[in-house]
Amino acid sequence: MHELAVTKSILKLVLNAAREIKAKKVQAIYLTVGEMRNLEQDWIQRYFDYISANTLAEGARIEVKKVPVVFHCKQCGQEFSADIHQEAMIHCSHCSSLDYSLLTGLELVVENMEVI
Ligand SMILES: [Zn+2]
Known part of the structure:
Protein backbone atom coordinates (compact mmCIF):
# COMPACT_ATOMS: atom_id res chain seq x y z
CA MET A 1 0.00 0.00 0.00
CA HIS A 2 2.95 2.26 -0.71
CA GLU A 3 1.01 4.30 -3.30
CA LEU A 4 -1.85 4.92 -0.92
CA ALA A 5 0.37 6.43 1.78
CA VAL A 6 2.13 8.59 -0.78
CA THR A 7 -1.14 9.69 -2.34
CA LYS A 8 -2.50 10.65 1.08
CA SER A 9 0.46 12.92 1.74
CA ILE A 10 0.06 14.50 -1.71
CA LEU A 11 -3.62 15.17 -1.04
CA LYS A 12 -2.85 16.72 2.35
CA LEU A 13 -0.26 19.03 0.85
CA VAL A 14 -2.53 20.02 -2.03
CA LEU A 15 -5.51 20.74 0.24
CA ASN A 16 -3.39 22.89 2.54
CA ALA A 17 -2.12 24.90 -0.40
CA ALA A 18 -5.63 25.21 -1.88
CA ARG A 19 -7.02 26.50 1.41
CA GLU A 20 -4.22 29.00 1.75
CA ILE A 21 -5.01 30.61 -1.60
CA LYS A 22 -8.77 30.21 -1.04
CA ALA A 23 -9.29 28.05 -4.11
CA LYS A 24 -12.74 26.69 -4.82
CA LYS A 25 -11.57 23.61 -6.61
CA VAL A 26 -8.35 21.85 -7.58
CA GLN A 27 -8.42 20.81 -11.24
CA ALA A 28 -4.98 19.42 -11.87
CA ILE A 29 -1.89 18.45 -9.90
CA TYR A 30 1.57 18.25 -11.43
CA LEU A 31 3.98 15.87 -9.77
CA THR A 32 7.65 15.21 -10.33
CA VAL A 33 8.43 11.64 -9.41
CA GLY A 34 11.82 9.88 -9.52
CA GLU A 35 11.91 6.46 -11.23
CA MET A 36 13.30 5.03 -8.00
CA ARG A 37 9.95 5.71 -6.34
CA ASN A 38 8.29 3.09 -8.45
CA LEU A 39 5.03 5.02 -8.59
CA GLU A 40 2.71 4.73 -11.55
CA GLN A 41 0.49 7.59 -12.63
CA ASP A 42 -2.51 5.25 -13.04
CA TRP A 43 -2.26 4.05 -9.47
CA ILE A 44 -1.77 7.48 -8.00
CA GLN A 45 -4.81 8.69 -9.95
CA ARG A 46 -6.90 5.74 -8.81
CA TYR A 47 -6.05 6.21 -5.14
CA PHE A 48 -6.41 9.93 -5.45
CA ASP A 49 -9.93 9.66 -6.89
CA TYR A 50 -10.82 7.44 -3.97
CA ILE A 51 -9.43 9.51 -1.08
CA SER A 52 -10.19 12.97 -2.51
CA ALA A 53 -13.96 12.40 -2.60
CA ASN A 54 -15.83 15.31 -0.98
CA THR A 55 -12.73 17.51 -0.82
CA LEU A 56 -11.63 20.54 -2.84
CA ALA A 57 -9.48 18.23 -4.89
CA GLU A 58 -12.21 15.81 -5.93
CA GLY A 59 -11.86 14.89 -9.59
CA ALA A 60 -8.48 16.56 -10.01
CA ARG A 61 -6.29 15.24 -12.82
CA ILE A 62 -2.84 13.99 -11.84
CA GLU A 63 0.05 14.57 -14.22
CA VAL A 64 3.28 12.79 -13.42
CA GLN A 78 31.24 9.16 -14.12
CA GLU A 79 27.53 9.91 -14.12
CA PHE A 80 25.47 7.01 -15.34
CA SER A 81 21.90 5.84 -15.42
CA ALA A 82 20.63 2.33 -14.92
CA ASP A 83 17.39 0.52 -15.31
CA ILE A 84 16.68 -0.39 -11.72
CA HIS A 85 13.91 -2.76 -12.78
CA GLN A 86 16.19 -4.78 -15.03
CA LEU A 102 22.29 8.58 -6.24
CA LEU A 103 22.00 11.98 -7.96
CA THR A 104 18.39 11.90 -9.12
CA GLY A 105 15.55 9.43 -9.05
CA LEU A 106 14.15 9.83 -5.54
CA GLU A 107 12.13 12.98 -6.19
CA LEU A 108 8.57 13.28 -5.03
CA VAL A 109 7.45 16.86 -5.47
CA VAL A 110 4.18 18.64 -6.10
CA GLU A 111 5.44 21.07 -8.75
CA ASN A 112 2.28 22.92 -9.52
CA MET A 113 -1.48 22.78 -9.48
CA GLU A 114 -4.41 24.31 -11.33
CA VAL A 115 -7.22 25.72 -9.25
CA ILE A 116 -10.32 27.80 -9.71
ZN1 LIG B 1 33.22 4.65 -12.13
Missing part, protein backbone atom coordinates in the same frame (compact mmCIF):
# COMPACT_ATOMS: atom_id res chain seq x y z
CA LYS A 65 6.65 13.82 -14.80
CA LYS A 66 9.20 11.05 -14.33
CA VAL A 67 12.81 11.78 -13.42
CA PRO A 68 15.33 9.13 -14.51
CA VAL A 69 17.65 7.45 -12.03
CA VAL A 70 21.18 8.86 -12.31
CA PHE A 71 24.15 7.73 -10.26
CA HIS A 72 27.47 9.42 -9.63
CA CYS A 73 30.50 7.15 -9.35
CA LYS A 74 32.74 8.04 -6.40
CA GLN A 75 35.71 6.26 -7.97
CA CYS A 76 35.92 7.80 -11.43
CA GLY A 77 33.35 10.61 -11.34
CA GLU A 87 19.56 -4.84 -13.33
CA ALA A 88 19.90 -6.68 -10.05
CA MET A 89 23.40 -5.34 -9.39
CA ILE A 90 24.23 -1.87 -10.64
CA HIS A 91 27.83 -1.05 -11.54
CA CYS A 92 29.43 2.13 -12.79
CA SER A 93 29.17 2.10 -16.59
CA HIS A 94 32.76 3.35 -16.87
CA CYS A 95 34.85 1.56 -14.22
CA SER A 96 32.40 -1.06 -12.88
CA SER A 97 32.74 0.28 -9.36
CA LEU A 98 29.99 -0.32 -6.83
CA ASP A 99 30.89 2.83 -4.95
CA TYR A 100 28.43 5.45 -6.15
CA SER A 101 25.72 7.76 -4.92
Whole structure:
Protein backbone atom coordinates (compact mmCIF):
# COMPACT_ATOMS: atom_id res chain seq x y z
CA MET A 1 0.00 0.00 0.00
CA HIS A 2 2.95 2.26 -0.71
CA GLU A 3 1.01 4.30 -3.30
CA LEU A 4 -1.85 4.92 -0.92
CA ALA A 5 0.37 6.43 1.78
CA VAL A 6 2.13 8.59 -0.78
CA THR A 7 -1.14 9.69 -2.34
CA LYS A 8 -2.50 10.65 1.08
CA SER A 9 0.46 12.92 1.74
CA ILE A 10 0.06 14.50 -1.71
CA LEU A 11 -3.62 15.17 -1.04
CA LYS A 12 -2.85 16.72 2.35
CA LEU A 13 -0.26 19.03 0.85
CA VAL A 14 -2.53 20.02 -2.03
CA LEU A 15 -5.51 20.74 0.24
CA ASN A 16 -3.39 22.89 2.54
CA ALA A 17 -2.12 24.90 -0.40
CA ALA A 18 -5.63 25.21 -1.88
CA ARG A 19 -7.02 26.50 1.41
CA GLU A 20 -4.22 29.00 1.75
CA ILE A 21 -5.01 30.61 -1.60
CA LYS A 22 -8.77 30.21 -1.04
CA ALA A 23 -9.29 28.05 -4.11
CA LYS A 24 -12.74 26.69 -4.82
CA LYS A 25 -11.57 23.61 -6.61
CA VAL A 26 -8.35 21.85 -7.58
CA GLN A 27 -8.42 20.81 -11.24
CA ALA A 28 -4.98 19.42 -11.87
CA ILE A 29 -1.89 18.45 -9.90
CA TYR A 30 1.57 18.25 -11.43
CA LEU A 31 3.98 15.87 -9.77
CA THR A 32 7.65 15.21 -10.33
CA VAL A 33 8.43 11.64 -9.41
CA GLY A 34 11.82 9.88 -9.52
CA GLU A 35 11.91 6.46 -11.23
CA MET A 36 13.30 5.03 -8.00
CA ARG A 37 9.95 5.71 -6.34
CA ASN A 38 8.29 3.09 -8.45
CA LEU A 39 5.03 5.02 -8.59
CA GLU A 40 2.71 4.73 -11.55
CA GLN A 41 0.49 7.59 -12.63
CA ASP A 42 -2.51 5.25 -13.04
CA TRP A 43 -2.26 4.05 -9.47
CA ILE A 44 -1.77 7.48 -8.00
CA GLN A 45 -4.81 8.69 -9.95
CA ARG A 46 -6.90 5.74 -8.81
CA TYR A 47 -6.05 6.21 -5.14
CA PHE A 48 -6.41 9.93 -5.45
CA ASP A 49 -9.93 9.66 -6.89
CA TYR A 50 -10.82 7.44 -3.97
CA ILE A 51 -9.43 9.51 -1.08
CA SER A 52 -10.19 12.97 -2.51
CA ALA A 53 -13.96 12.40 -2.60
CA ASN A 54 -15.83 15.31 -0.98
CA THR A 55 -12.73 17.51 -0.82
CA LEU A 56 -11.63 20.54 -2.84
CA ALA A 57 -9.48 18.23 -4.89
CA GLU A 58 -12.21 15.81 -5.93
CA GLY A 59 -11.86 14.89 -9.59
CA ALA A 60 -8.48 16.56 -10.01
CA ARG A 61 -6.29 15.24 -12.82
CA ILE A 62 -2.84 13.99 -11.84
CA GLU A 63 0.05 14.57 -14.22
CA VAL A 64 3.28 12.79 -13.42
CA LYS A 65 6.65 13.82 -14.80
CA LYS A 66 9.20 11.05 -14.33
CA VAL A 67 12.81 11.78 -13.42
CA PRO A 68 15.33 9.13 -14.51
CA VAL A 69 17.65 7.45 -12.03
CA VAL A 70 21.18 8.86 -12.31
CA PHE A 71 24.15 7.73 -10.26
CA HIS A 72 27.47 9.42 -9.63
CA CYS A 73 30.50 7.15 -9.35
CA LYS A 74 32.74 8.04 -6.40
CA GLN A 75 35.71 6.26 -7.97
CA CYS A 76 35.92 7.80 -11.43
CA GLY A 77 33.35 10.61 -11.34
CA GLN A 78 31.24 9.16 -14.12
CA GLU A 79 27.53 9.91 -14.12
CA PHE A 80 25.47 7.01 -15.34
CA SER A 81 21.90 5.84 -15.42
CA ALA A 82 20.63 2.33 -14.92
CA ASP A 83 17.39 0.52 -15.31
CA ILE A 84 16.68 -0.39 -11.72
CA HIS A 85 13.91 -2.76 -12.78
CA GLN A 86 16.19 -4.78 -15.03
CA GLU A 87 19.56 -4.84 -13.33
CA ALA A 88 19.90 -6.68 -10.05
CA MET A 89 23.40 -5.34 -9.39
CA ILE A 90 24.23 -1.87 -10.64
CA HIS A 91 27.83 -1.05 -11.54
CA CYS A 92 29.43 2.13 -12.79
CA SER A 93 29.17 2.10 -16.59
CA HIS A 94 32.76 3.35 -16.87
CA CYS A 95 34.85 1.56 -14.22
CA SER A 96 32.40 -1.06 -12.88
CA SER A 97 32.74 0.28 -9.36
CA LEU A 98 29.99 -0.32 -6.83
CA ASP A 99 30.89 2.83 -4.95
CA TYR A 100 28.43 5.45 -6.15
CA SER A 101 25.72 7.76 -4.92
CA LEU A 102 22.29 8.58 -6.24
CA LEU A 103 22.00 11.98 -7.96
CA THR A 104 18.39 11.90 -9.12
CA GLY A 105 15.55 9.43 -9.05
CA LEU A 106 14.15 9.83 -5.54
CA GLU A 107 12.13 12.98 -6.19
CA LEU A 108 8.57 13.28 -5.03
CA VAL A 109 7.45 16.86 -5.47
CA VAL A 110 4.18 18.64 -6.10
CA GLU A 111 5.44 21.07 -8.75
CA ASN A 112 2.28 22.92 -9.52
CA MET A 113 -1.48 22.78 -9.48
CA GLU A 114 -4.41 24.31 -11.33
CA VAL A 115 -7.22 25.72 -9.25
CA ILE A 116 -10.32 27.80 -9.71
ZN1 LIG B 1 33.22 4.65 -12.13
